[in-house]
Amino acid sequence: MQLTESVDIAIIGGGPAGTALALTLCLYSKLTVAVIERTAYNDIRIGEHVSASLLPLLDYLHVKDLFLADNHLPVYNVAAVWGTSFIHTRNSIFNQMGEGYLLKRGEFDAMLAEQVFHHGGQLYLQTKCEEGEQLAGGGWQLSLCDNSGQRHRLEARYLVDATGRQAKIAKRLGANSVTYDRLVGICGLIDFQDNKSKAEEIIVESVSEGWWYSAWLPDGYLIATLMTDVDIMQQQRLHKEQAWSRMLAKTNYTRQRAAGGSLVYPLTVKTAYSHILDCAVGDDWLAVGDAATAFDPLSSMGIGHAIASGCNVGVALIEHFNHQGRLLVEYQSRLEANFETYLKMRRSYYEIETRWTQAPFWQRRATLIPCSV
Numbered sequence: 001m002q003l004t005e006s007v008d009i010a011i012i013g014g015g016p017a018g019t020a021l022a023l024t025l026c027l028y029s030k031l032t033v034a035v036i037e038r039t040a041y042n043d044i045r046i047g048e049h050v051s052a053s054l055l056p057l058l059d060y061l062h063v064k065d066l067f068l069a070d071n072h073l074p075v076y077n078v079a080a081v082w083g084t085s086f087i088h089t090r091n092s093i094f095n096q097m098g099e100g101y102l103l104k105r106g107e108f109d110a111m112l113a114e115q116v117f118h119h120g121g122q123l124y125l126q127t128k129c130e131e132g133e134q135l136a137g138g139g140w141q142l143s144l145c146d147n148s149g150q151r152h153r154l155e156a157r158y159l160v161d162a163t164g165r166q167a168k169i170a171k172r173l174g175a176n177s178v179t180y181d182r183l184v185g186i187c188g189l190i191d192f193q194d195n196k197s198k199a200e201e202i203i204v205e206s207v208s209e210g211w212w213y214s215a216w217l218p219d220g221y222l223i224a225t226l227m228t229d230v231d232i233m234q235q236q237r238l239h240k241e242q243a244w245s246r247m248l249a250k251t252n253y254t255r256q257r258a259a260g261g262s263l264v265y266p267l268t269v270k271t272a273y274s275h276i277l278d279c280a281v282g283d284d285w286l287a288v289g290d291a292a293t294a295f296d297p298l299s300s301m302g303i304g305h306a307i308a309s310g311c312n313v314g315v316a317l318i319e320h321f322n323h324q325g326r327l328l329v330e331y332q333s334r335l336e337a338n339f340e341t342y343l344k345m346r347r348s349y350y351e352i353e354t355r356w357t358q359a360p361f362w363q364r365r366a367t368l369i370p371c372s373v
């Protein structure tokens with residue numbers, strides 16, 4: 001067992017929320033920070049559309065220029081086939097903030113992590129936190145293990161769960177996830193032999209079992225994702241290529257985009273349920289980003305929200321270590337108020353689609369009541 005130097009704040013999970021938090025602490029305080037990330041950012045990362053409102057946040061984190069130099073793809077149109085069989089397009093020319101972007105998602109997450117290291121944070125890649133012990137006098141002793149089997153011990157005054165929707169650390173500390181649906185995304189990456197014309201447009205298209213999202217990615221593939229509930233997926237075996245393709249054939253615009261292409265990898269299934277932790281902050285720990293609250297991808301409250309949440313928690317922790325705990329005291333109630341607003345917005349989006357009100361997927365979205373997963 002190797003003893004590493006101790007830090008003020010250990011962040012488990014190096015996604016957008018964890019790295020935005022770490023960067024805020026590195027740039028705006030003298031607090032020391034370590035990010036522990038289980039991958040080397042070479043896994044398949046889903047979730048790539050961001051709006052231009054991300055840019056001021058990236059500016060705050062001193063990474064806007066790096067982001068703009070990274071050749072993420074501008075996206076000018078968001079189109080929806082929702083509530084009608086016709087397509088409605090919203091051009092970014094009508095958005096004051098300008099166009100959004102389709103990210104090279106792995107590269108984006110890795111860039112943020114590199115900047116944490118660049119600004120003096122410790123970065124443990126391909127490393128998991130195996131155990132965490134809360135010390136009697138306050139703080140934590142963590143047992144880390146990297147993928148070569150090497151173990152490290154890390155001491156921290158404060159622990160942050162930024163592990164994403166699974167909220168692994170917070171749940172180990174006794175928090176419960178209150179979930180409002182069983183949404184999953186079944187994602188296919190599609191390649192084309194010929195030089196198909198690639199409109200810089202996102203298309204969302206509803207079907208009776210859920211809805212499709214499709215976009216051309218910066219690497220030239222088309223991503224097509226079916227969002228449905230996990231029980232519907234299992235009953236109809238929609239995670240299998242044949243049934244997924246049959247469902248794709250039920251669409252009009254998404255099907256046309258995918259025509260002539262073939263899947264690059266097997267389909268990937270990602271959980272996408274809406275949830276809030278009943279207790280996202282405790283003694284010397286808290287949860288941030290998707291770990292604390294996560295939203296339906298339809299709401300566009302994904303990466304941008306995770307980064308904003310990382311920045312806000314950074315400010316709250318700086319205040320906490322300056323012995324002014326107001327923001328942390330209000331943390332849970334702010335999360336709850338925000339989540340309540342989100343639930344109403346989610347219902348109003350789904351209510352626009354009235355063609356399948358008898359179908360279970362759409363019926364379930366008319367309620368604001370939690371379900372058990």
Ligand SMILES: Cc1cc2nc3c(=O)[nH]c(=O)nc-3n(C[C@H](O)[C@H](O)[C@H](O)COP(=O)(O)OP(=O)(O)OC[C@H]3O[C@@H](n4cnc5c(N)ncnc54)[C@H](O)[C@@H]3O)c2cc1C
Nearest residue numbers: 013015016017038047048049163164185289290302303306
């Ligand atoms: C199907 C789908 C489509 C989506 N599409 C979009 C989209 O188009 N636009 C958008 O803005 N958002 C989208 N999202 C949401 C978006 O991906 C998330 O909101 C965002 O990634 C949350 O960031 P985070 O840092 O909180 O969590 P994550 O991005 O999940 O990051 C968590 C990190 O923690 C690491 N980790 C997990 N467990 C451990 C552990 N035990 N030890 C160490 N590290 C660990 C993971 O490897 C990961 O790097 C989508 C989500 C889904 C499911």
